[in-house]
Amino acid sequence: MGILVKNLNKKFGDFTAVDDVSFEVEQGKLVALLGPSGSGKSTILRIIAGLEEPDSGAVYLTGEDATALPTQRRNVGFVFQHYALFKHMTVAKNIAFGLEVQKRPQNEIKNRVEELLDLVQLKGYENHYPSQLSGGQRQRVALARALAPKPKVLLLDEPFGALDAKVRQNLAGWLRQLHREVQVTSIFVTHDQEEAIEISDRIVVLNRGRVEQIGRPEEIYDKPLTKFVASFIGHANVIEAIVQDGKVLAGKDRIELPVSHALSESGEAVVLVRPEDIVIAKDASASELSASIVGIRYRGDVYELTLQMSEVTLHAVEEKLRYQQQNWGIGDRVQLHFNKFKFFYAEEGHDAIRERLHSLGYIE
Amino acid sequence: MGGDALLKISVFSYVGLLVILPIMVVSFQALGTGWGQIWADVMQPSAWFSLKLTFICAMAMALINAVTGLAMAWVLVRYDFWGKSVVNSLIDLPFALPTNVTGLMLVVLYGPVSMLGKYLKIHGIEIIYAQPGIVLALLFVTFPFVVRSVQPVLMELDKDIEEAAATLGASRFRTFRKVVLPHLMPSILTGVALAFSRALGEFGSVVVVAGNIPMKTQVAPVFIYGEIESYNPRGALAVSLVLLICSLVTLILLNLLQRWGRERGT
Numbered sequence: 001m002g003i004l005v006k007n008l009n010k011k012f013g014d015f016t017a018v019d020d021v022s023f024e025v026e027q028g029k030l031v032a033l034l035g036p037s038g039s040g041k042s043t044i045l046r047i048i049a050g051l052e053e054p055d056s057g058a059v060y061l062t063g064e065d066a067t068a069l070p071t072q073r074r075n076v077g078f079v080f081q082h083y084a085l086f087k088h089m090t091v092a093k094n095i096a097f098g099l100e101v102q103k104r105p106q107n108e109i110k111n112r113v114e115e116l117l118d119l120v121q122l123k124g125y126e127n128h129y130p131s132q133l134s135g136g137q138r139q140r141v142a143l144a145r146a147l148a149p150k151p152k153v154l155l156l157d158e159p160f161g162a163l164d165a166k167v168r169q170n171l172a173g174w175l176r177q178l179h180r181e182v183q184v185t186s187i188f189v190t191h192d193q194e195e196a197i198e199i200s201d202r203i204v205v206l207n208r209g210r211v212e213q214i215g216r217p218e219e220i221y222d223k224p225l226t227k228f229v230a231s232f233i234g235h236a237n238v239i240e241a242i243v244q245d246g247k248v249l250a251g252k253d254r255i256e257l258p259v260s261h262a263l264s265e266s267g268e269a270v271v272l273v274r275p276e277d278i279v280i281a282k283d284a285s286a287s288e289l290s291a292s293i294v295g296i297r298y299r300g301d302v303y304e305l306t307l308q309m310s311e312v313t314l315h316a317v318e319e320k321l322r323y324q325q326q327n328w329g330i331g332d333r334v335q336l337h338f339n340k341f342k343f344f345y346a347e348e349g350h351d352a353i354r355e356r357l358h359s360l361g362y363i364e
Numbered sequence: 365m366g367g368d369a370l371l372k373i374s375v376f377s378y379v380g381l382l383v384i385l386p387i388m389v390v391s392f393q394a395l396g397t398g399w400g401q402i403w404a405d406v407m408q409p410s411a412w413f414s415l416k417l418t419f420i421c422a423m424a425m426a427l428i429n430a431v432t433g434l435a436m437a438w439v440l441v442r443y444d445f446w447g448k449s450v451v452n453s454l455i456d457l458p459f460a461l462p463t464n465v466t467g468l469m470l471v472v473l474y475g476p477v478s479m480l481g482k483y484l485k486i487h488g489i490e491i492i493y494a495q496p497g498i499v500l501a502l503l504f505v506t507f508p509f510v511v512r513s514v515q516p517v518l519m520e521l522d523k524d525i526e527e528a529a530a531t532l533g534a535s536r537f538r539t540f541r542k543v544v545l546p547h548l549m550p551s552i553l554t555g556v557a558l559a560f561s562r563a564l565g566e567f568g569s570v571v572v573v574a575g576n577i578p579m580k581t582q583v584a585p586v587f588i589y590g591e592i593e594s595y596n597p598r599g600a601l602a603v604s605l606v607l608l609i610c611s612l613v614t615l616i617l618l619n620l621l622q623r624w625g626r627e628r629g630t
Contacts, residue, residue: 051531071530072530072535075533076531080528082522084522084527086528086529086546097529097532098533101534142528
């Protein structure tokens with residue numbers, strides 16, 4: 001067993017940062033802690049490293065209870081968002097720091113530093129200072145420094161958060177590859193769901209200090225268990241609706257949505273549909289929903305269409321080829337069909353959901 | 365373009381007249397007497413003693429200030445406590461006070477007629493009209509230098525480098541010595557150098573606290589004053605030249621230090 005976190009709780013004043021969080025990371029796996037800011041993901045990581053003390057709960061590292069151990073004795077590698085390199089030391093000295101603390105023999109340190117420079121592809125940079133390196137290079141030095149003492153686990157706190165989009169993508173792919181080589185049990189924290197889906201073996205989705213769902217990226221994306229996960233992972237259209245007489249009615253005009261559920265309860269509800277699950281057709285004879293195209297954006301690989309269905313706005317994507325065949329234009333009337341959707345009762349009411357999605361940046 | 369040139373010329377002439385000219389005049393006056401004469405004047409016992417005393421006291425002050433200034437800056441940046449902003453603004457008080465007022469305060473506190481002074485005297489400790497008084501006065505008037513040069517650097521120092529050191533197994537002491545201190549070193553040395561050169565020339569507080577006893581408590585600036593008063597400008601010039609050179613050397617070292625700090629990106 002790599003890492004086990006049991007019933008962690010942590011409050012900062014009145015704010016509950018971590019709320020009864022438990023999860024397990026198998027030996028050698030790379031797991032993402034994914035959530036919006038304030039979801040407690042960084043706090044959990046810092047508790048695992050011993051940089052923060054939990055109010056209650058336990059942390060096990062490779063089977064041993066580490067809850068009471070100080071950071072120094074946990075043998076974890078930690079990578080910070082802003083690199084946290086020692087600026088007055090050369091790259092080689094930075095990487096050697098942990099080994100020198102352990103008082104390893106000089107020639108062993110030298111060999112290990114060379115090994116790591118090789119691993120992070122920074123050979124020839126050993127005598128550079130951090131200020132002479134690019135952001136991506138700095139983060140690779142930080143990673144080498146963390147890996148040098150052969151830690152039991154590797155913890156990465158938004159490791160690509162301070163980098164440009166392009167560098168971030170390269171580095172994320174590279175981290176995936178590196179992890180396959182090194183095979184050290186790793187947790188990385190991110191708010192970027194694409195990053196999490198791309199490089200992790202499993203994802204722990206967090207919201208407001210609680211675990212919403214744990215699973216493989218495919219499970220999280222295709223079978224979200226909660227409406228938070230459904231809306232946070234990937235893009236989703238959020239349609240507010242009410243349930244009446246077993247029918248799901250959207251918006252002020254009460255458009256009946258083709259949501260086939262056996263619905264006995266009345267009340268407020270939310271239907272989530274991903275843009276790629278909306279199929280649009282010109283054929284007006286189809287029985288379902290009708291809308292008009294009010295916006296078209298070219299996104300390079302796809303076209304993004306903005307659709308107006310009465311006062312409900314929806315986003316859909318069309319592949320280039322199909323888009324060109326259909327020759328869509330603004331003002332066209334189209335028929336909609338939802339390939340897949342998720343239905344949730346809105347226990348807290350629409351306003352609460354809207355507020356939450358707004359705070360996450362999903363709606364304006 | 366014409367306006368730029370005019371401004372430049374005006375500024376340069378101003379600095380020239382205000383700063384460089386007096387320095388040159390003193391230097392030439394002193395050098396005019398010949399190197400041999402200067403050497404003889406500097407080596408004259410009371411002159412040599414005053415210079416030695418000045419340097420030893422300034423050194424002692426610099427060492428103490430490096431430690432206490434760092435500790436003060438650390439407490440102000442790293443801890444929150446009631447009255448912090450008051451303490452923070454009090455740091456600059458020594459700069460604002462007339463230095464002979466500083467001297468007077470120390471005399472009132474530690475002098476032979478004060479309670480504390482009497483108590484210390486019984487235990488054989490003399491502060492006022494003695495050398496410890498000089499160091500005390502210098503410590504007081506230069507206190508802000510180290511604190512104020514370290515404080516901003518410490519504030520910008522991210523806590524995550526200390527956390528990084530901790531995750532790599534380093535103890536708090538090792539982290540301080542190997543990670544934090546090297547980051548602060550340029551700013552500590554800058555503060556110390558400024559305090560040191562200020563201490564070389566300190567007159568007002570020292571003359572009140574230590575008096576003017578040749579071969580006992582007479583520091584170089586006080587010696588210079590005494591020589592001028594007793595119509596011996598030659599002795600004054602020789603000692604002045606030594607102080608001038610020392611200040612210049614300190615200044616150059618300071619510049620090198622700051623460049624070093626910048627190059628290391630700290």
